[in-house]
Amino acid sequence: MSDGRHVVFAAGGQRFALPLEDVREVVPAAPPFARVPRCGPEVKGGMNLRGRVVAVVDLAALLRLPPAAPGEPAHVVILEAERRALGLLVGAVHGVEPLAPDEEGAADAPAGAGAGLVRGVARAGGRSVALLDVATLESQVKALFGAGSARPG
Amino acid sequence: MRGRGGEAPSLAAPPAGITVSLQVEIMVSYLLLGAALIVAIPAVSERVHEPLLAVAAVLALTVALGWGLTLALARVSRLARLKASAIEISRGDLSKSVARDGRGRVRDEIDDLALSIAAMQENLRDLVSRIQGAARSVADSANELSTSAEQVNASTDEVARSMEGIASGAGEQSALVELASKVIGEMAGSIERTACSAEEAARASAETSAGAARGGEAARLAGEKVMRVFARIEAASEQVFAFGERTKEIGKVVDVITSVAQRTNLLALNATIEAARAGEYGRGFAVVADEVRKLAESTGRSAEQISGLAADISGRAVSVVGTMKESVSVLGEGREDLNAIIRSMEDISRIAATGADKVGVISQSAREQLEGSGDMVEAMDHISDVATSNARATEGVRTATSEQTAAVAQMAGAAQELSNLSLELQSVVSRFRLEADADPRR
Numbered sequence: 001m002s003d004g005r006h007v008v009f010a011a012g013g014q015r016f017a018l019p020l021e022d023v024r025e026v027v028p029a030a031p032p033f034a035r036v037p038r039c040g041p042e043v044k045g046g047m048n049l050r051g052r053v054v055a056v057v058d059l060a061a062l063l064r065l066p067p068a069a070p071g072e073p074a075h076v077v078i079l080e081a082e083r084r085a086l087g088l089l090v091g092a093v094h095g096v097e098p099l100a101p102d103e104e105g106a107a108d109a110p111a112g113a114g115a116g117l118v119r120g121v122a123r124a125g126g127r128s129v130a131l132l133d134v135a136t137l138e139s140q141v142k143a144l145f146g147a148g149s150a151r152p153g
Numbered sequence: 154m155r156g157r158g159g160e161a162p163s164l165a166a167p168p169a170g171i172t173v174s175l176q177v178e179i180m181v182s183y184l185l186l187g188a189a190l191i192v193a194i195p196a197v198s199e200r201v202h203e204p205l206l207a208v209a210a211v212l213a214l215t216v217a218l219g220w221g222l223t224l225a226l227a228r229v230s231r232l233a234r235l236k237a238s239a240i241e242i243s244r245g246d247l248s249k250s251v252a253r254d255g256r257g258r259v260r261d262e263i264d265d266l267a268l269s270i271a272a273m274q275e276n277l278r279d280l281v282s283r284i285q286g287a288a289r290s291v292a293d294s295a296n297e298l299s300t301s302a303e304q305v306n307a308s309t310d311e312v313a314r315s316m317e318g319i320a321s322g323a324g325e326q327s328a329l330v331e332l333a334s335k336v337i338g339e340m341a342g343s344i345e346r347t348a349c350s351a352e353e354a355a356r357a358s359a360e361t362s363a364g365a366a367r368g369g370e371a372a373r374l375a376g377e378k379v380m381r382v383f384a385r386i387e388a389a390s391e392q393v394f395a396f397g398e399r400t401k402e403i404g405k406v407v408d409v410i411t412s413v414a415q416r417t418n419l420l421a422l423n424a425t426i427e428a429a430r431a432g433e434y435g436r437g438f439a440v441v442a443d444e445v446r447k448l449a450e451s452t453g454r455s456a457e458q459i460s461g462l463a464a465d466i467s468g469r470a471v472s473v474v475g476t477m478k479e480s481v482s483v484l485g486e487g488r489e490d491l492n493a494i495i496r497s498m499e500d501i502s503r504i505a506a507t508g509a510d511k512v513g514v515i516s517q518s519a520r521e522q523l524e525g526s527g528d529m530v531e532a533m534d535h536i537s538d539v540a541t542s543n544a545r546a547t548e549g550v551r552t553a554t555s556e557q558t559a560a561v562a563q564m565a566g567a568a569q570e571l572s573n574l575s576l577e578l579q580s581v582v583s584r585f586r587l588e589a590d591a592d593p594r595r
Binding site for chain 2: 005007020021023024025026027028073075093095096
């Protein structure tokens, strides 16, 4: 449906890719974000996108990667997830690039909190890129909010 | 005799007494003899009968009486004594007085003769004594004259020696004066050279002063030019600084462009996403979005290049400004150096002017010294003239002295001659014996 085209971006010093059909749009990050109570540290806060409130989650923090250096360009990738909008705070956005499906494969996927987020590793523009799994991502974010509501304070 | 004085008053006034002529005396003797014979002959003839004996007796009586009477009356023995005296006088012996008979009452011619001879002897003695005294005094005078002549000669010799000394001194003086004149001439030459050198030094000092003044003026002009350069560099520095500021503005604009390009890129990305969502209908739109993305990327790259260039320009401007600031500080130091040079030049000019004044004074005094040395040369010439005339006068004195020496020698000769004459006279006169100190015949 999207001819294997993915949106490629950087986060925590690594390159990641999301399928084009899962991305609603990409906007520049405009901190500060409105803090959301009872959430984990991965949740940066909420932002106003043309009247809609979007929750922003730091992908690097979610993947236990080092935080982005100050001054680096920051973007928020808005995901299309049912009726709820979810924003991923990432670094530079490299663009839309096609990924060959045969290059997909589970390799050196990060463990821990970010486990299962990476579906595989592909090559885009001669460089490796980690392919993120949108369903796992959404479930983990929901778990974040859920854990936040479950945990007191 | 009478005019010779009263040495023989007895001769002038013969002693009182009866003058009896010798003839009378002899006559008396004859008479007495005759009378005696008249008496004696008869007596003898009476007593003596022998005729021969009687004759002999008469003859003897006659002889005896005659002898005795002449001796008694005429006193002929006096003649022998007179003769001896005359012989002595003729021999020059005037010491013994002529024998005089003490029987002064009756005189005869022999007594008168004796008196006259005595007077003559007295007169002779007086004369000879006077001659001897005169000869002695002449000899003394001649000796004195000779001594005086010798003394005069000695004095003249001394004078001559002194004159020699004076003459040689005058010669030395003349030579010294000549030497002094030469030395003064050389001195005058050296003073003249000094004066020339001083004038040249004065000119050089004046040139130095003028050169220093020109140098000072040039340094002042250079200082002004440096000031202008300073001002220009400051203006240029400000302009470069402003240029750097403007370049930063360019950087800001480029930032804006870059951000616009990024946003355009993002818009193109979102457009691509929208096109993908539109499916087949969004395919053309996706192409446009891709073109827009490419344009945005190109714009971003250009903006990056511009940004780099602007940063480079800004950095260079900053470094240019720094260099200019350094130049300005160096120029300020140079200006201070120039001020120091100007002050040094003024000092040099003033010192050179002072030196020129001093050298002028030296030159003036050298000129005065030159005149003074000219006067000195003149005075030396005068001294030389005086020395020459001194030498001439000395020569005259020497001539006069030699003439005097000759005259004195002549005088000494005359004195010697006089002495000889007086000696001769004395030897002549010495034959007369005046004193009777050792006369055995008396």
